[in-house]
Amino acid sequence: MANAETGRTIAVVQARMGSARLKGKMLLPLCGRPLVDYVLCHLTALLRGRRPTEQAVLDGVVLATSDRPQDDPLAAHIRRHWPAVHLVRGQEDDVLGRFVTALDSMPAENVIRVTADCPVINAGGLRRMLYELQHTGCDIVNYRPGAEYADKGVEAVSAEALRRAWHHPSATAHDKEHVTALMYRLPAEFAVRYIDGDPLLKKGGVRLTVDTPADMEFFTGLCASMGRTPDSLTVHDIMRHLQRHPQLAAVNACAGAKTTLHESLRAAFVCHGNGRTGYGHISGALRLARVMTQQLGAGVEFIMRPDERSQRLVTEAGFAVSLLPQDAAPEDELRFAARRYALADHSCLVFNCCKADLERYQDGFAALKKEGCRLIFQDNPLPPGWRQGDLLLNALPHPDYQGYSPHEHPACYDGLQYLPLPSGFARAGARRIISPSLRRVLVALGGGDRGTVLEPVLLALHAAGCTAAVQVICGTRQQARTAQHIMKHCGLRGSALWDVRRMDKAMAQADAGISALGVTTYEMAATGLPVLLVTDNDLNSAAAAQFARIAGSLPAGDVRSIRGGHVLESPFCRQFIKSFQEVSKSDVRAAMSVAHKQAVDGKGALRVAGILHDFFSGGKKS
Structure with a gap:
């Protein structure tokens, strides 16, 4: 029975056969079973009556898919093989509406939102989110913005908040497609609570989701290496194994970060480093990324060329990495960045690059602007492209590039006083x-x-x-x-x-x-x-x-x-x-x-945080 004080809890799994990068992925075989089966194995194991009371937290599991013909095979699979799972169908683009339909057919007070493309669920993290939802009076619980956790993709939401979001007059098609996006966009109307995840799972370079052929290859290789199937694995099992065999994670590292859209602000850093040019630009970008996450609650990912050392620096800092194709032309690299900007609903592209890379990119900045990308240039304002920047944060004294005039840009902050430093350097x-x-x-x-x-x-x-x-x-x-x-x-x-x-x-x-x-x-x-x-x-x-x-x-x-x-x-x-x-x-x-x-007075991080807050909220340069 459900706890009388905290109400009934159901898990709603959103799933569909359509995928831009991996068609029909829900029924693709992984270790002998359709992909969708694994998330359902983990969730049905948490149903009350199947496990000891303290571990069982769910009163029902619902799979919500679209009513389009392409999802008929998925619906037939659920009806035939998963009698314990309730099936609902609705409009493809109104995923939030499907959640409301799920609540109409299986009433509950609490909802665990789960994406079906994650074959392994962190049951412990799920229980923590549910506990916070039930005992704090908030509307939604998620991991704190800025950190990239391997088990992201799960949220705990109140049923009342879901219904309120669906009926909200400000709800857009984008909000209804992404279910909880409106709640994060309107924190004054929806009580959002964040928790910190397990430090072991804070790894930006690990993708435990299936959205590309490389992801399928990763899980196939992982399971072969561990001698187990996804339904018998925990996220912690996987992370400990990857610590011993880091080469496995490289298989799908270039697939990009999983987008959950639970941050009100998201930034993509285009930044490169290697043994020839050094890693100073990576270090500088990481400083600014930390300001964004710690001071503004932003989500951050890095778009970079394959380089083992650079990737390690970024992922160990807890940020996601999307790898550019090897030896791509400059225009292809910028097109990749523009696609990530649109896919992840980024708020800005931050360029922190060496002079040679900025020279390669010069002709592409105007095209990025035409596609609606907001550009921030950090630390190397190379003419003439610096004029395309919406914001310039140049903390490093530099030679006077011919054609660079800081006073001519309406949002240029130039000088050592804008150097954000981590606490270690301040100490x-x-x-x-x-x-x-x-x-x-x-x-x-x-x-x-x-x-x-x-x-x-x-x-x-x-x-x-x-x-x-x-x-x-x-x-x-x-x-x-x-x-x-x-x-x-x-x-x-x-x-x-x-x-x-x-x-x-x-x-x-x-x-x-x-x-x-x-x-x-x-x-x-x-x-x-x-x-x-x-x-x-x-x-x-x-x-x-x-x-x-x-x-x-x-x-x-x-x-x-x-x-x-x-x-x-x-x-x-x-x-x-x-x-x-x-x-x-x-x-x-x-x-x-x-x-x-x-x-350098050590107050650069606070100055930059204020500048960024004004920039993203539409404020003017003081």
């Missing part, structure tokens, strides 16, 4: 202590950690008589090995890593930093870390000259002055030694640290 800056001697030196060259810069820097450190422990953080494992070899040859103390996640801790411990001008340089400034600037091209030289106006940094030479590989006799080495001797003085480092903290 590092707060506890900065200037030691009497130079004990630790951090070498983090960003995209410049290729051998043309890394080796000369380490040789120059040796020539300068450095006795401090040297910590090198590189973007690739190979560069870390190269650095370790050079340090051993020179007799430098220290170590070399390729884990950029250690950067905030390394900056907190260092007494001085060496950078080749990039995102890492500004992070050093934000922590109050004195910086030696090394350059290797015209772009970096121009940017370094501008950045060096801040008294917290010193120019440390241009490696292009090295002739014939003779580092120790070069103007670069002489300039480096001179600057290193200066930064070795505690009073100089103390003044440099103060200058950095004045330039």
Whole structure:
């Protein structure tokens, strides 16, 4: 019997045969059974009378499909093989109406909304959502926006809220197609409650849904690897197995994020990184993504080229990844982004790319605007495309690109005060202590950690008589090995890593930093870390000259002055030694640290959150 205090609860499974990317998927065979059977196996196991009382939470299971002929085979399958499941049919595009029909035929106070393309259900998460719905008086429960959980696609909703949404005068065709979208769009009228999911399930790079042939291939391979079928698996079983066999998740990684539309704001970041250009743009984009999720409750996905390191950085931060086709042309990459924009009902496309990628994209920005995409450019305002941006957030001092005039754009925020930093960097800056001697030196060259810069820097450190422990953080494992070899040859103390996640801790411990001008340089400034600037091209030289106006940094030479590989006799080495001797003085480092903290006050995240709030709510630049 249903609990008299909390009322009856039914699960309504929305399902149809039509699918743009996988026709007839509900009845496609997976491990010997039609796909739809697995979600029904999990849900009917939760019916009261089939399990101990504390685990059984459902009084009924309903499958709601369309009344179109193409869904007749699905309806026939349910009638024949699932007598415990009630079947309702209705208009294809009015999925919300089908839920109301389900409630008319099987009355209940609480509804668990489930999508049929998820073969594995997290029963524990379902029970948690239901408990919150029953005991808080809210209208709907879902996972907190911004995090990508492997078991997304389930909601707990009150029956009364569903009926109210269906009859609501503001309900659009889009709202009725996506069932609960109106509730998230009108939080003043519908009480939305968010919960945090299990940290084990917070993995943006794992797709446990079936919407493409690659998804079917993933589940087939997963089940073969585990020796089990989806009806006998839990989400936790799968996640633990994927931790041991991460290569399995790569099979459908390019299929894109599952869209649930439970966030009032959604952003897609177009951002790339690799061992050649570094991962600074990924780090910068992640900072802005965290501001959006933590301050605005936004949902975020990243659109990026296949690169194992980049994908790991993003998915470990809890964000979804949609991989671009390998070696796609620029126009194809932008078309892919436009499709994701429409499919996921994104609020904006954020571009955080290197100069070379922005040059490739220049001709496509106007086309994106014509398709209704709102564009945000972060940190690299390359002419002429920057004028197509609806919002520019340029926190990084940069050379004055010919044709870039920040004051001419109505929504351009240009300067270090708009650099959003995670709490780790803020804490590092707060506890900065200037030691009497130079004990630790951090070498983090960003995209410049290729051998043309890394080796000369380490040789120059040796020539300068450095006795401090040297910590090198590189973007690739190979560069870390190269650095370790050079340090051993020179007799430098220290170590070399390729884990950029250690950067905030390394900056907190260092007494001085060496950078080749990039995102890492500004992070050093934000922590109050004195910086030696090394350059290797015209772009970096121009940017370094501008950045060096801040008294917290010193120019440390241009490696292009090295002739014939003779580092120790070069103007670069002489300039480096001179600057290193200066930064070795505690009073100089103390003044440099103060200058950095004045330039980067640590309030960038709050400023940017306010700017974004005004931007998305239609506010004007103040």
